[in-house]
Each structure stands twice: as C-alpha cells, then as structure tokens.
Amino acid sequence: MAESSTVPLPAKAAVRLSGWLNQLGISPLAFDDTLSLINPLLTVHRLHARIVARQVETGTATTLVLQAGPAFKGLKPGQFVMIGVTINGVRHRRAYSPRTVEGHANRFAITVQRQPGGLVSNHLNEQARVGQFIEIEQAAGAFTLPSPLPAEVLFIAGGSGITPSMAMLEHLQRHFSKTKATLIYFARSRDDRIFAKALDKMASTWSGFQYVAIDSVANTPNDGSGRASSAAGVSASQQVLDADMLGRLVPNWTKIPAYCCGPAPLMDAARAIWKEAGSTNWKNTGIAARLHLEAFAPAKPSGDPHARHEVRIVRDAETKSFQAAGDQTLLIAGETAGLSIKHGCRQGICHECTCRLNHGSVRDLTSGERIDGEGQPIRLCVSSAMSDLDLESLN
Numbered sequence: 001m002a003e004s005s006t007v008p009l010p011a012k013a014a015v016r017l018s019g020w021l022n023q024l025g026i027s028p029l030a031f032d033d034t035l036s037l038i039n040p041l042l043t044v045h046r047l048h049a050r051i052v053a054r055q056v057e058t059g060t061a062t063t064l065v066l067q068a069g070p071a072f073k074g075l076k077p078g079q080f081v082m083i084g085v086t087i088n089g090v091r092h093r094r095a096y097s098p099r100t101v102e103g104h105a106n107r108f109a110i111t112v113q114r115q116p117g118g119l120v121s122n123h124l125n126e127q128a129r130v131g132q133f134i135e136i137e138q139a140a141g142a143f144t145l146p147s148p149l150p151a152e153v154l155f156i157a158g159g160s161g162i163t164p165s166m167a168m169l170e171h172l173q174r175h176f177s178k179t180k181a182t183l184i185y186f187a188r189s190r191d192d193r194i195f196a197k198a199l200d201k202m203a204s205t206w207s208g209f210q211y212v213a214i215d216s217v218a219n220t221p222n223d224g225s226g227r228a229s230s231a232a233g234v235s236a237s238q239q240v241l242d243a244d245m246l247g248r249l250v251p252n253w254t255k256i257p258a259y260c261c262g263p264a265p266l267m268d269a270a271r272a273i274w275k276e277a278g279s280t281n282w283k284n285t286g287i288a289a290r291l292h293l294e295a296f297a298p299a300k301p302s303g304d305p306h307a308r309h310e311v312r313i314v315r316d317a318e319t320k321s322f323q324a325a326g327d328q329t330l331l332i333a334g335e336t337a338g339l340s341i342k343h344g345c346r347q348g349i350c351h352e353c354t355c356r357l358n359h360g361s362v363r364d365l366t367s368g369e370r371i372d373g374e375g376q377p378i379r380l381c382v383s384s385a386m387s388d389l390d391l392e393s394l395n
C-alpha cells in the first residue's frame, strides 16, 4: 500500500492563502487547481481523497479506504460524504456512508454496493484502483447518534443500508461499549451480507451487542448482479420486519432511539410500525420521533406512467418548463427534458435539489405522504408529480 511522501500544507495556512489570493482577484478554485497539480490532497475547496486500499466484501460490494487531505474536517459516525467521479466526461456525485479508520487522521472507508443500472456504483466497483484520487466533499447529514448517548440503541438495516449503522456500531464498540445495541440485519443470504465476518466478530467480542441476521428476500431488492441469490431458491424466506419481532428481540423498542436504513419496503414497514405504536400508546409520547430513517437508493415512484403533468420551475428569475409522468421523480423528469437541475446524492439526503412547492401536489417518496403546494420545501429527487406544479429553486 503506497503512501504519499508529500508533506501536507497545513489546511489553515492553505485556507488563509486562498483568502488572500481571492482578495487579489485570484479565484479560490484556480488556487485549488494549482495545488492539485502539486498534490490533490492539498486542495481546500474542491477536496480530494486518495484510494489507499480496496477490498471485495461480497460478489457485488467493494470497500474503498480513502485518505483525505488536511482540509477535510472529519465526520460523525452515520454521516454521509459526497463522492464525485467523472465517467465519459460527465461528473457524477453520489452519497456514501463512511466508517472511520482508527489510527489515521482523515482516513475513512466507504463500501459501494452495485445497484442495477447504477452508473457510479458500478464504475467504482470495476474501475477504482489503489493510488487513484477521487473528489470528495465535507461530511454532512443528521443520521447520527444522539448526544448524550442513551443506554440502548436499535439498528435495522437491509442490504447495503448496513453502512451507516456499521459506522455507528464500530464507534460504540470502540468508545462506548457499555451502551447496549441490537442490530437486525436483513439480506438475501449470508453471501450477500456485507461485513458478515466483522459482525460475527463484533457479536463475540462485545457483550452488550445483540446481532440478529435474517436471510430474507422480502425486504431486499435483487442485487443487480444477474446471478441468482442463494436465498432466492427453495430456502428463500419472506420474513419482514414487524412489531412482534421487535417485541421479542427488543422488548423496550418503543422507548429507545432506532436507526433504519435499507430498501423502500423495509423503511416503509418501519415507518408504519412506529407510527402505529405512536398512535396506540398515548402514555409513551414521541415514539415516532425516535425512529430515524435514511434512504440508500434512488426512490422509485409508483404513480400513473401515462399521466403527464406540466412542471414550471423558477430559478434566478428564469422560468423553465417540462412534463413529468406519474412514475418519474421530478429530478429524472427534468433531466429527461434536457434541463440541468442542481442535485447531489439523488437519494433525498443532501437537500441540494430542494425547491419550494408554490402550487400543485406531489408525493414524497420517502414518507409516502402527499404534499399540497403552500410554499413547502420539496426534494425533486424523491418527489413525483400528482398534478401540474409551480416550483421555485432554493439552491
């Protein structure tokens, strides 16, 4: 594993120098470009990381260990980092949940699961090599452990939705092992379960950790590999998350923080279970608010594919129009019409595609709820049109 021999320019000095040059009319990005010729890790505005290790996790998932430069501000377990790659001359950005690597400043690992038709996930699985540089952004996101830490935490994951939970679990085991934690992890089979060995080891070395691995095809979509999952045969289970399971495994599940990340069916099930518990248990207030959800894959609308809705979007006093079908996200519909729409993760996490809904109705694909236009913010990547719309870009 080759290491950089360049002595890093202290981040504060680089930021200060960039500020002075900016006052002289020299663009910070031009300064970054110059730094990146010396060493891409020195940049302070457009950050880079070098791939220092690569490990195949399953037949469809690869972990990349990334070394960021001194301008990277670190991360909280559970947050996401936007990764930028250029494919066929077009820059694409996606959100990944990193795990910190102990003993190395600004070093973290991302695990990339191939998605069916996933441009960036397939590119990273096939093309990423040790020694390459990729663009990164500062960590962000609120899918993180509460402060102060509670005595017990519940994690529910499906497929590659394990990555933010794994980051939080590793953090708890390393630094707060008196905290009790339960992980309920759905995957199509053990072969498809990312971190299977690491989780077995965690369960055998952390007495406060309850690990429940469930092989089921009900919550986890086909992995896109084209091969049959070993769980898809006669032994395939249709086990889903339900309140009985939670009651058996974690009797006080309504009273502790819960983190759920996975495919839409799993997230929908969790949302419904916590909502039902909140509506029938008036003595235990705030149940629904204890459930934290994070999507890991682009949303798939199920509206009428034949419906055509007129969408007008105002940005910088300029109005653009396009048509959106009921089974398209507004982001996809706009891009299909040739519009360049500001976006980041495409998963409802980064809020870069947020617009104000001034008129019309949309379906929020993360909550399933209908939103009627009264000036509310909506995210185009996880919203589908239910009528003609008037939108105003907020970014």
Ligand code: FES
Pocket: 342, 343, 344, 345, 346, 347, 348, 349, 350, 351, 352, 353, 354, 379, 380, 381, 382
């Ligand atoms: S692109 Fe990130 S929330 Fe829509």
